[in-house]
Amino acid sequence: MKKWILLAILALAAWNYSLNQEAEERGEERGLVKEIVQGVRGAVYKRDPRFRCDGRRYCNEMRSRDEAMFFLTHCPETQLDDDNDGQPCELDFPPPNNP
Template sequence: MQNKGTLTKWNDDRGFGFIKHSETEMLFLHISSVQLMPRRPKEGDILFYDIIQDSSGKKKAACVTIEGLQKVNSRTKNITYKKPSKFNSISITFIIVFALLGYYVKTHYFNDDERNSPESFLPKKIQFIENKKAENHFVCQGKTHCSQMISCEEAKFYLKNCPNQSTDGDGDGKPCENQWCN
């Protein structure tokens, strides 16, 4: 005769739980011990089971069936256990509402010209440097020495905005002091 107990704890993701065997004893249950049932066990199920000892000498449930459910005949129906889907109608509704809200914001609050301009894809620091170029009419073109500059204004622009400069020989922050910025 099989034992009868209640499944008190169940971790469906990992496929194991514990059966309340008696007032003081809990018995381990692994999903592999459940015998051809039409669904996975859940907390609160009344279970019928045998007790065996594993290789370490601990007791565990074996040949487990769920009260009120008939075993599935393995020859007529092939059952494979699948984890229940975590998506439900509330999740799908949330995704749809979120997508519609995003589309509304995109079409009503953003100007296509600004959003699709090449400058919109540049990091803010590069955008700032690009704006400075337009203000000063100078562009970093690889000039690194005072002999390549045409004015003090250009030398200051290069020192402030362009990499690898050799225009401030004494390091005082004033470029090309002998040539352009006396």
Template sequence: MFQEGKIKSYHEDRGFGFIQIEKESKDLFFHIKDFPNKNVPPKIGENLKFIIVEDAGKFKAANIVRLDLKVSEPAEQNNLRYRNIEGKVSSRDKKKSSWLNSKIITVLGLIIILGLSILVYKKYQEYQAQKQQKLEELMIAQQQIVAEQRAVHGELPELGLSEKGKKNLENVQENVEQALPVSSSSSEQFKCDGREHCSQMKSYEEALFFIRNCPNTKMDGDGDGIPCESQFR
């Protein structure tokens, strides 16, 4: 049999309270687990309809009906909850989408950087090949000039070349130096240490450094600026 009463007290942190029943001196115990619409907490003074049952030797309220709670309230609470859930889901989707976009942009950036690096490397290789080709052409021109001078003057020492020949050789040497200058790394690698002869040189670049920077070298007998021709050419 249903009875009616009002909530007299409620301990929210412990989930239980007591109901005051009219014409009854003793209050009736209730637990939140027996309440419908638990998302709306019980309020002191709220009218209830219930039946009294015995549980573990004690009486309590069961099948509780909340008389003051409007029918629309649960639906509104549920709608609010659903909106909150949808908002959280939407927020997660936005964060996930933003993360994916960031990853895609990063990958595209790396691909672009890699492509530019490959392009620059190819251009550098082409430049080195052109420089080497120019050097070889200049060396061939120098050899032709030396051959012409020797054909005119016979088997003369290198120092016996004509002034015109020397000037031509100087021009060729100047072009060679412009095409393949001694790098700063070579200058740091080599140093004047008293060596004077071609037999003491390990490379053409080392010999070139010595005749340009070190005194008393004996590696350019014809004075054309090209050291150790018979050894490295």
């Protein structure tokens, strides 16, 4: 039994290494640990009464600026901030003017 557990741990470590190498080539941060953390973080925030991570990823699927911000902040694998300035869906929901 211990051999199977050790083998499973080694397989997960190899898979994590592979994910990290592929992500580095694309200039992204990835890996098994990050995927698990994002999944847990998304599960925790699913309890927010207004919004929940439900698989939507794109601006045309959002209903409001607040919803887009929630998805950008808490849900993995979204594509809501093309210019990486922290403001999601700027063309669909322009940021408010700050005087």
